[in-house]
Amino acid sequence: MTTRSLDMDIIESADINRMENGSGTGKLPKMTSTRQKILKRFLRHRLAMLGMVILLVLYLSAFFADFLSPYGADSSVVNQAHYPPTAVQMFHKGKFTGPFYYHMRKRNTAGAGEIPVFKLFRDSSIRYPIEFFAKGQPYKFMFLIPTERHLFGAGAPINDQGQKMDLPAGEKPNRLYIWGADIQGRDLYTRLLFGGRISLTVGIMAIMISYPIGLLMGGIAGYFGGWVDTAIMRLVEAIIAFPSLYLLLTLSATLPGNLTSIQRYLAVIGILSFIGWAGQARIYRGQVLSLRQMEYVEAARSVGMKDVPIIIKHIIPQMSSWIIVSATISIPAYTLGEAALSFLGLGIQDPESSWGLMLKESQNIVLVKDHPWLLIPGFAIVLTVFGFNFFGDGLRDAFDAKKQI
Amino acid sequence: MLRYVLKRFIQMIPLLLIISFIAFGIIRMAEVYANADPLAQLKMSPTTTAETLARERERLALDKPFIVRYVIWLKNFSTGNMGESYAYKAPVSTLILSRLWNTAVLGFATLILTWLVAIPLGIFLSVRQYSFVDQVFSSVSYFFMGFPDFFLAIIFLLFAAVTGWFPIGGMTASNHSDMSSFGQFIDVGHHLILPALTLALISIANLQRRMRANMLDVLGEEYIKTARAKGLSENKVIYKHAVRNAINPIVTLLGFEIAGLVSGAAFVEIIFNWPGLGNMMLQAVLGTDLNLVMAGLIISSFMLLMGNLIADVLLGVVDPRIKLEA
Numbered sequence: 004m005t006t007r008s009l010d011m012d013i014i015e016s017a018d019i020n021r022m023e024n025g026s027g028t029g030k031l032p033k034m035t036s037t038r039q040k041i042l043k044r045f046l047r048h049r050l051a052m053l054g055m056v057i058l059l060v061l062y063l064s065a066f067f068a069d070f071l072s073p074y075g076a077d078s079s080v081v082n083q084a085h086y087p088p089t090a091v092q093m094f095h096k097g098k099f100t101g102p103f104y105y106h107m108r109k110r111n112t113a114g115a116g117e118i119p120v121f122k123l124f125r126d127s128s129i130r131y132p133i134e135f136f137a138k139g140q141p142y143k144f145m146f147l148i149p150t151e152r153h154l155f156g157a158g159a160p161i162n163d164q165g166q167k168m169d170l171p172a173g174e175k176p177n178r179l180y181i182w183g184a185d186i187q188g189r190d191l192y193t194r195l196l197f198g199g200r201i202s203l204t205v206g207i208m209a210i211m212i213s214y215p216i217g218l219l220m221g222g223i224a225g226y227f228g229g230w231v232d233t234a235i236m237r238l239v240e241a242i243i244a245f246p247s248l249y250l251l252l253t254l255s256a257t258l259p260g261n262l263t264s265i266q267r268y269l270a271v272i273g274i275l276s277f278i279g280w281a282g283q284a285r286i287y288r289g290q291v292l293s294l295r296q297m298e299y300v301e302a303a304r305s306v307g308m309k310d311v312p313i314i315i316k317h318i319i320p321q322m323s324s325w326i327i328v329s330a331t332i333s334i335p336a337y338t339l340g341e342a343a344l345s346f347l348g349l350g351i352q353d354p355e356s357s358w359g360l361m362l363k364e365s366q367n368i369v370l371v372k373d374h375p376w377l378l379i380p381g382f383a384i385v386l387t388v389f390g391f392n393f394f395g396d397g398l399r400d401a402f403d404a405k406k407q408i
Numbered sequence: 409m410l411r412y413v414l415k416r417f418i419q420m421i422p423l424l425l426i427i428s429f430i431a432f433g434i435i436r437m438a439e440v441y442a443n444a445d446p447l448a449q450l451k452m453s454p455t456t457t458a459e460t461l462a463r464e465r466e467r468l469a470l471d472k473p474f475i476v477r478y479v480i481w482l483k484n485f486s487t488g489n490m491g492e493s494y495a496y497k498a499p500v501s502t503l504i505l506s507r508l509w510n511t512a513v514l515g516f517a518t519l520i521l522t523w524l525v526a527i528p529l530g531i532f533l534s535v536r537q538y539s540f541v542d543q544v545f546s547s548v549s550y551f552f553m554g555f556p557d558f559f560l561a562i563i564f565l566l567f568a569a570v571t572g573w574f575p576i577g578g579m580t581a582s583n584h585s586d587m588s589s590f591g592q593f594i595d596v597g598h599h600l601i602l603p604a605l606t607l608a609l610i611s612i613a614n615l616q617r618r619m620r621a622n623m624l625d626v627l628g629e630e631y632i633k634t635a636r637a638k639g640l641s642e643n644k645v646i647y648k649h650a651v652r653n654a655i656n657p658i659v660t661l662l663g664f665e666i667a668g669l670v671s672g673a674a675f676v677e678i679i680f681n682w683p684g685l686g687n688m689m690l691q692a693v694l695g696t697d698l699n700l701v702m703a704g705l706i707i708s709s710f711m712l713l714m715g716n717l718i719a720d721v722l723l724g725v726v727d728p729r730i731k732l733e734a
Contacts, residue, residue, distance in 0.1 A: 241426040244709045246671025248686065252693045253701055257437040339556050343675060346558065347690060365562055366679070368576055372569045381559040392554045 044401040051397020057390035061383075065199030069142040072193035073156040073179055077354040078140065080178060082109065083188035085374045087123070089180045095130060096163075102133040106160065106170075106177055129170070131177060132158040155179075183376035186364055195380055198356035203387065205272055205357075206337035210330050213276035217283025218326070222314040224284065225291030236288065242281035250278055251340060255349035264355045271350045275340045279333070286329070287322070294318050324402040332395035335388040342384050358384050409724065416717050424710065428485070431705040432478050435698050445696065450494040467491070485706070491699035495691070500703045503688070508707070510579060511684035514607070514677065515669035517600050521608040522615055522665070527658070529612070530619025531651055537624060549613035557610055557672065561679040564602045574602050577681035603680040607673055611665065618661070622654040629653075660723040667715025670708050 035043070045051055064071055089104045106129035113120040137156030144150045157179040162168040170176060178184070182192040224235040242250075254274045262270060294300065295318065303313050319326075342359030344350030346366075351357040361380035365371045371378060439445070447464060450456050467484070468477065468491070484491070490500035533542045552560075568574035575581065579599050584592060626632065627650055635645045674686025681687065685708060692700035 237423065237426055240423055241430055244423065244427055244712050245431075245705065246674065246708045246712055248671055248674040249689055249705055249708050252689055253431070253434050253438075253705055256693045256696065256701065257434060257441050259442050335554070342556070343558065347678070349693070362559075362562070368562070368565045368569045371562070371566050375566075378562070378566070381556075381562065384556060385554075385559060388554050388556060 041401045045397055048397035048400055050393045051401070054390045054393025054395075054397060057386055058394060061199060061387060061390065062203060064196055065203050067145075068193075068196035068200060069140075069153075070144055071154050072190065072196045073137070073139060073153050074190045074193045075140045075142075076189075076194055076197035076356050078189065078193075080175060080184075080188035082175065083178060083180075083184055084186050085370075086178070086180050086184040086188065087374070088183045088376055089177075091133065091181075095127075100130075100132075100165075103130045104133070104157075104177070104179065105130060108174070128163055129160050129168070130162075131160055131179070133179060134158045182379055183374065185361070185377070186370075191361070191376060191379060194356045194361055195358070195383060198358045198361055198380065199383070201268060201351055201355065201357040202338060202341060202359065202384070205268075205275065205341040206334040206391075208272045209275040209279060209337040209340075210334060212272065213279035214283060214326065214330055216276070217280040218287055218319060219314075220280065221284035221287030222291050222318060225288035226295050226310060226314055226318070232288070235284065239281040239284050242278065243285065245278075247278055247340075248343065251275075251344060252347070252349065254278070255344055258349075264352065267350070267352060268355070271341055271344060274344070275337050278340070279337065283329075283333075290322055290325070291318055294321055328395060328399045328402055331391060331398055334395075335391045338384065338387055338391075409721070412724070413717070413721060416720070420713055420717075423713065424706070425482075427709050428482065428706055429478065431702055431709075432481060433474075435702055436474055436477075438696075438698070447494070453494070453497075464492075481702075485703075490703040493692070493697050493700045495695045495697045495700070500699050503700065504685070504703055504707055507683060507685045507688045508711075510682065511670065511673060511677070511686070513596070514600065514603055514673055514682055514684055515666070517604040518607040518611065518669060518673070519662075519665060521604055522611040525608070526612045526615035527619055527655065530616045531623055531646070531654075533616070534620045534623030534627065534654075535646060545616070549617055552609050552613035553617075555610065557606065558675045558679055560609065561603070561606045561676045564606050565679060568602055575599050577679075579683050599682075603673075603676050603682055606676050606680075607669070611668075615658070615661065619654065619658055622657060623650060626650045626654045656726045657723075659726045660719050663715050663717070663719025663722055665715075666718060667712045670711045670715070 068076075086107070091102050091104050093099060093102060095103065106126040107123045108126055109121050110124055111119045112122045133155055134157070135155050136152045137158065138151050139153040139156050141149060141151040157176070159167055160170055160176055178188075178190060180190050180192070182190075182195070185191055185194065220235050220239070224232040224239075251274065254277065255271075258267070258270050291314070300313060300317055303317055304310075308316075341350055341357065342362070345357045345359030346362050348363060351360050353360065358380040362378075362384075365377045365381070445451070447461060447470075450461060450464060465471070468481075470477075472480070488501060490504070492498070493500050493503055496503055529545070533545055536542050565576060568576050575598060579596060580592075581587075581595050581599075584595055587595060632645060632650060635649050636642075640649075670685065673684065674689065676682070677684040677686040678690050685704060689701065689704045689708075691697070692704060
């Protein structure tokens with residue numbers, strides 16, 4: 004369909020009213036460009052708005068991870084493994100004191116000679132006030148401004164009278180674990196925010212690699228046809244024929260063990276893109292096959308334009324809305340790919356954090372039974388997937404991608 | 409039909425060659441970059457003699473150039489000699505066959521569950537379009553379509569651990585070999601429920617939506633109006649006229665589902681510790697059991713291609729309008 008028909012079916016209802024009433028004495032309805040109409044349709048899509056809000060919250064929290072989190076991503080407390088989410092209190096002995104939490108002490112409840120069973124006991128005589136804009140680990144705010152203020156953090160322990168006190172010998176101050184602690188006593192909330200920096204960017208980075216490759220290969224195959232087409236498409240078919248998780252596993256076996264964390268991050272992106280480009284190439288080839296017979300392509304060729312510039316300048320822009328939509332919709336697959344690899348211990352490695360890696364602990368289901376907060380990273384993954392799905396669906400409806408091509 | 413299938417098989421050969429070449433290249437990359445030693449497992453075993461090592465080195469032609477090695481491997485593989493898994497100390501072919509069987513059991517159970525639920529559900533919802541039930545199910549299936557399978561598997565496993573109603577992973581209980589054959593059957597079935605349910609929930613969401621959409625298309629056709637006009641009962645209209653036409657395109661999905669189950673089940677197998685192909689593949693990769701990795705890649709790709717072929721053939725069978733050209 005042409006853009007004209009698209010314009011026709013999205014005349015704003017307000018405009019229709021004005022036309023029908025004729026109140027505007029010969030005034031023409033306000034003109035809106037196609038782009039404005041698409042934007043309007045998108046903004047009216049409720050689910051898409053929800054998706055956008057979800058994604059905005061997730062990405063912002065990852066970007067400001069070091070400000071929002073009270074501790075460093077890898078700062079651990081050895082004997083506070085699997086501490087439950089801290090119970091934040093407001094009233095101490097019936098009196099309002101502002102947010103604080105009580106000291107917890109690990110004690111062996113089993114008798115002598117038995118297998119030790121550790122339980123946590125609350126000590127109400129020791130309190131930790133929660134401070135806002137508290138001083139903590141130094142970092143660079145927005146990667147620029149060096150500071151050591153965090154949104155919130157735990158203060159020094161105080162006693163019943165509210166005076167600063169020293170803990171009994173051999174005890175370490177309790178941390179503020181709003182979402183519990185992992186096996187190394189690291190704050191799950193902190194790791195989740197920092198993990199988002201990896202889990203949320205892998206998909207976008209991989210798309211930025213696999214899409215151009217897929218586009219170019221698909222474009223070349225569809226445009227030139229003949230043996231070039233055959234060669235590229237055989238390769239594409241072969242890659243698609245591999246079950247993706249099997250290929251993912253095998254490719255991860257090629258990663259050397261001594262990679263730095265940033266190299267590993269890039270390698271994971273590389274692996275995901277290697278698997279992803281083939282599917283795109285196949286789809287674009289089909290699109291190009293139909294587009295190359297269009298008159299404007301013929302015209303470009305007849306004025307002596309070279310083939311590759313025609314693909315890049317005339318054919319790819321024609322598919323741009325379609326590309327944006329399908330890219331958005333395919334991001335979750337990459338996110339899940341990274342989660343899968345890290346979950347199986349083949350992707351991102353400790354001490355770096357990623358949601359899949361954090362979920363790795365829940366492979367031991369008995370552990371999860373006792374410490375259900377270990378599942379929180381999984382919900383973050385689910386939220387991301389749905390955020391992109393909602394957002395992508397909205398984009399598709401707004402662009403009306405199906406109709407256009 | 410036979411000619412068509414035969415032709416497709418012949419077309420598959422060059423594709424399988426490319427697939428095996430890529431797979432071989434990846435394994436070679438693992439050897440070079442990750443220092444994955446194909447004989448590592450063999451060397452670790454105390455019973456390995458220098459003779460066996462030399463023999464395996466000879467068989468894999470480790471000191472020859474890449475292309476020579478590939479050709480030798482291809483010759484061995486096509487005659488059924490897939491080498492030996494050093495970790496399991498068994499021929500790769502028998503290992504894969506037994507694992508493939510387990511994957512097939514899981515896949516088959518999933519398939520039956522999916523079809524038994526999704527088709528009636530799709531029909532039920534299509535005749536109640538936009539009703540409250542329909543809207544609830546459409547949101548629920550949207551939810552499951554997007555829900556990551558491995559996380560669903562973890563949640564189900566947690567359910568098993570908390571309630572104790574189901575075994576926590578695995579395929580058989582520890583006393584499986586002592587049971588009667590009926591007891592063994594029940595035991596496997598008991599282990600099968602949760603992994604099959606995990607996989608089925610996601611496919612039900614998909615299939616149910618398609619069935620519903622197809623039904624709605626068909627219900628708008630003229631011949632349905634005719635059937636109603638000549639006074640047929642609503643049951644006859646729906647089950648005799650509409651369902652039969654709506655189910656045709658769905659049948660082709662069966663083939664794709666067979667293909668999808670090989671790859672889609674892998675992650676769920678790993679989490680439920682189901683001894684299938686996907687689980688084996690992970691162990692093989694972790695243990696640099698390269699013979700096994702290679703064979704697993706090829707076999708699983710072959711299964712995928714077969715699934716696609718079945719899909720195309722089924723389409724020709726159920727829809728006489730489509731001619732399969734040989």
